C-alpha cells in the first residue's frame with residue numbers, strides 16, 4: 001500500500017531530475033537567510049554553479065552549532081507571518097534549537113508521516129494511540145497530523161499514567177501505538193501486571209531512541225505487535241524522515257524530500273553504498289527553515305540493493321552517533337557495531353566493555369570484555385576457547401579489525417544505561 | 431556394579447586469570463566444609479577452568495553459584511594407578527588401544543596409592559576397557 005505511489009516508487013532518472021530542481025529551489029530560499037548568504041559568499045559558491053546533484057558537494061556543511069548560533073529565528077527564510085508553528089529541540093546545554101514551519105511545511109511533513117504509516121499497513125480503519133510528549137517535541141504533533149491525514153482515529157495520549165494507557169488500548173480497541181522503545185517496554189510490564197494481553201494491538205511504531213534487534217523481538221513478543229523503526233530529526237521537520245517498511249530490513253528515506261549523502265565524519269569525503277558513515281541531509285521541500293547539507297551526527301549507510309517493496313533506496317538502521325566513534329588503526333568503529341555483533345550471539349551476556357590502548361609499535365589495540373551467560377558454560381575449557389575465537393571472528397567481519405576478546409565471569413562487568421561509558425580509551429594517557 | 435556407578439561428577443568452575451580467584455573458590459568450599467580430593471587448573475588466554483573432585487558436589491555447586499561463580503558438572507572417571515614408573519603409560523595405552531580419546535586428565539596421590547582422573551570422549555567404552563584389563567576403577571560413591 002502506498003500513500004504517494006508516484007514519489008515513493010519514482011524511477012532513478014526521474015527522481016534525480018526532481019531532486020535537482022528542488023535543490024535549486026532550496027538554494028534560492030536560503031538566500032533569505034543571512035547566515036547562508038554570508039557562508040556561500042565566504043566559500044565562494046554561487047547558486048548558478050550547482051548544475052548537477054553531485055555539485056551539492058561544493059556546498060558547505062551546516063552544523064548543529066550553526067543553528068544554535070542563530071537562536072531564536074536566525075534561520076527562518078520566510079517572514080514570521082508565514083510561520084504557523086514552532087517546535088524546539090532540547091539541547092543538553094544552553095538554548096534549544098528553534099524550528100519553524102509554514103503551512104506548506106506542515107502539509108509536507110504530515111504527508112511524509114502518512115506515507116510511513118500507510119507503508120506499514122495502517123488505514124482509516126485503525127485506532128492510533130500516540131503515546132509521546134505532545135509539547136514542543138516534534139514527535140507528538142508530527143504523528144498526530146500524519147495519522148489524521150490518513151483518517152485514523154487518533155488518541156493524543158501523551159506520556160505517563162500507564163495504567164490508563166493500557167485501559168485505553170483495551171477499551172478503545174487501539175490497533176497501533178507510537179512511543180519510545182523504552183516506554184513500550186514499560187507499557188508491556190504494566191499490561192502484564194494488569195493481566196491485559198493488549199489483544200487489539202497489532203502495530204508498534206518506535207522512535208526517538210536507538211533500539212536493538214533484541215529489543216525488537218522482545219517488544220513484538222510482549223506487546224503482540226509488529227515493531228517498526230521510525231527516524232527523524234527536528235531540524236528536518238521531525239519524525240517521518242525515514243521509516244521501516246514491512247520487510248523490517250532498513251529504513252526508506254524519502255529521497256524526493258531529502259537529498260541524502262553519507263560521509264566520512266572525519267574527512268567529510270563522500271562514502272558509497274555499503275559504507276558506514278555520517279548521514280548528511282539537504283531537505284528539498286522545507287520552506288520556513290531550509291538547510292544545506294545538514295550534518296545529523298547519526299551513523300548509517302545506504303543499502304546496495306533495492307527493497308522488494310518497490311520503494312526507493314534504503315538506509316540501514318542507525319548504529320550510533322558520530323560523537324561515539326573511535327578511530328582504531330585508521331578504521332572508524334562505533335560501539336554500537338560491537339553491541340550488534342554481541343547481541344546476535346546467544347551465549348554472550350548483554351554487558352560489555354571496550355578498552356582501547358596504544359600497544360607495541362604504537363598500534364592501537366582494542367580489547368572487548370564480554371560475559372558468558374551461565375547456562376552456556378559447559379564446564380569445558382575447549383568450548384570457551386572456541387566461543388572466544390568465534391566472537392573474534394564475528395567482530396573482525398563486522399569491524400574489519402582484529403580485536404582481543406576477554407571472557408569474564410558473569411556479573412563482573414559494570415552495568416550502564418547508556419552506551420558511551422562502555423568505552424575506555426586509554427591511548428591519550430600514555 | 432554397573433558402568434554408571436563409575437561416572438563421577440567433577441565440578442568445573444569458570445574463572446578469570448586474576449589474583450585471588452582460586453583462593454576465593456577454596457575459601458568458599460572450606461566454609462561449606464567441602465573436602466577437595468583433587469583439582470587442576472586449565473588455562474587459556476585470560477581465563478581458565480578450575481576442575482575439582484569434592485566430597486559434596488551439590489553443596490559446592492550451590493555455594494559457588496551463590497557467590498557468582500559460573501559452575502558446571504562434568505562427568506569423569508577415576509582409575510587406581512600403580513605408583514611406580516609406567517603406571518600412567520599403562521592406562522593411557524589401554525585406552526588408546528580401545529579407541530578412547532582422553533580430553534584431559536590429572537592425578538592425585540592418596541594414602542593407598544595414585545589415582546588418575548580422566549575426562550574421555552566415550553566413558554562407557556573406557557570403563558569397559560579398564561575393567562576388562564583388570565584395572566581398578568573407583569566408584570562415584572567413594573567421593574561422597
Ligand SMILES: [Zn+2]
Nearest residue numbers: 245247307309
Ligand atoms: Zn521496503
